[in-house]
Amino acid sequence: MSNVLFIGDKNYSSWSLRPWLVLRWAGIPFEERVLRLDQPGYGRQEIAEVKAVAPNGTVPALHADGPMDRLVIWDSLAIAEWAAEQVAPGVLWPEDAALRAQARSATCEMHSGFAAVRRDLSMNIRRRMERAPEWPEDTRRQLARLDALWSDLRERHAHLGPWLFGTRSIADAFFAPVATRLRTYAVEGSGIATAYRDTVLADADFLAWQAGCVDDRGEASGHPVVDGLYR
Ligand SMILES: N[C@@H](CCC(=O)N[C@@H](CS)C(=O)NCC(=O)O)C(=O)O
Numbered sequence: 001m002s003n004v005l006f007i008g009d010k011n012y013s014s015w016s017l018r019p020w021l022v023l024r025w026a027g028i029p030f031e032e033r034v035l036r037l038d039q040p041g042y043g044r045q046e047i048a049e050v051k052a053v054a055p056n057g058t059v060p061a062l063h064a065d066g067p068m069d070r071l072v073i074w075d076s077l078a079i080a081e082w083a084a085e086q087v088a089p090g091v092l093w094p095e096d097a098a099l100r101a102q103a104r105s106a107t108c109e110m111h112s113g114f115a116a117v118r119r120d121l122s123m124n125i126r127r128r129m130e131r132a133p134e135w136p137e138d139t140r141r142q143l144a145r146l147d148a149l150w151s152d153l154r155e156r157h158a159h160l161g162p163w164l165f166g167t168r169s170i171a172d173a174f175f176a177p178v179a180t181r182l183r184t185y186a187v188e189g190s191g192i193a194t195a196y197r198d199t200v201l202a203d204a205d206f207l208a209w210q211a212g213c214v215d216d217r218g219e220a221s222g223h224p225v226v227d228g229l230y231r
Contacts, residue, residue: 003030004063005079006053008037011213014123014177016060019079021173023062024205026083026092035059077111080170094165099157103171106149106164110174117142121181125213132186143187146178150193162199176200 005023007016023030037059041047045057054061054074062079064071073079084092093100116138135143153164160166164175179200182189189197200206 003028003065005030005032006050006059006061006063007032007034008059009034010209011125011215012123013037013059014118014181015058015076017123017177017209018076018173019060019062019083020209021176021203021205022080022083022092022170024208025168025173026087028083028086030062077107077174080107080173084170090167092170094167094169099165102153103165103169106153106171107174109149110171110178114142114146114178117146117178117181121185121187123177123181124184125180125210126215127184129184129186132188143189147189147193150175150196151190154192154196162196164196168203172200176203176206 003023005016005020007013007020010016020032035047035049035053037047037050039047039049041050041057045051047057050059050061051057053059053063054072056074058074060076060079062071062073062082064073064082073082080092089095094103116136120133120135120139150164157164157166161168163169164171179197181187182194182197183201188194
């Protein structure tokens, strides 16, 4: 038996991307199983196939190897925390306690916030818009908050490395879907935030996920707008 991570479509499932990256970054072996979400029950957490593996009816869900039985973990942050406990301190959260508390704050802000960004900039990794649309006021405010947060963390931790807290952490995995959204919707950010976005988008494990963003015909360039990477 091995760890099995149940995920949604790699092009669209922003929640799934986060723990997938965390497990890869931790070097924890797992088998991935993609479940189709375009099925009856979607949006109501009633997809039968998903409910069969996750009690709350959402992906991601991890079925982890346990000494006695399978351990089911049905939330992206819970999976990330479980992963952090499987590896040495410092691998997935900063080793320094103050940095770790801040990394958790940033991660939780993403996990429970940015609702307007999620609403208006849904993840679609293959898609490229040429120009950003006019955003509603709440979306503009949240995009500004995101830029300020990334810029502040990058300025303070630049001496430790190129990630939000210097070395790669769970916080970076939680912001990875946003990095793709900023690229998809041609959002112009500050220089420092854009450089961080590009660090995430150039990560080898992120690129491995992106390579799986194929459409129903198995083609990677599914979008008609401008797709520099896949065309
Ligand atoms: N809080 C959950 C949210 C997961 C979530 O909303 N997943 C979406 C797909 S990206 C889902 O499974 N939706 C199924 C539905 O709403 O029926 C987590 O962080 O894991």
